[in-house]
Amino acid sequence: GKIRAKDIISWISEYYSGTATKLILWDFTEADLSELSSEDISRIIQVIRTSSDFRKGGKAAFIFSREHDLMPEGNTNSILEHELVEFECRSFDSIDEAKIWLGVI
Numbered sequence: 001g002k003i004r005a006k007d008i009i010s011w012i013s014e015y016y017s018g019t020a021t022k023l024i025l026w027d028f029t030e031a032d033l034s035e036l037s038s039e040d041i042s043r044i045i046q047v048i049r050t051s052s053d054f055r056k057g058g059k060a061a062f063i064f065s066r067e068h069d070l071m072p073e074g075n076t077n078s079i080l081e082h083e084l085v086e087f088e089c090r091s092f093d094s095i096d097e098a099k100i101w102l103g104v105i
Contacts, residue, residue: 002032005040009047016051022058022087023102027095029065048089058087061098 015024048060092098099105 002035003028005036005043008044012044012047012051023060023104024058025061025063025095025098025102027063029063029095033064056087059102060087060089061102062089062091063095063098064091064093 090098090101092101096105
């Protein structure tokens with residue numbers, strides 16, 4: 001279904017409020033992200049950035065089935081790589097590719 005920025009921010013905040021791992025895979029393959037704006041993406045990235053100091057050296061993989069729905073104006077990986085300096089982030093369209101990058105398979 002359609003996902004709103006406040007939903008993603010809530011999930012991220014809840015995850016980081018507990019004991020988080022160095023590796024995480026966020027699966028949005030069934031989500032409709034078409035209503036997220038560039039401003040929404042910036043807010044989400046800021047929440048991740050401010051919530052993740054203790055994950056230095058970790059990795060986060062984001063899986064999107066239709067990357068253009070998330071970032072119609074640009075490249076998602078470019079934004080994730082430049083905005084998130086405490087740990088590596090990349091987007092994928094395949095869960096298997098993400099797991100290989102994370103080193104879990």
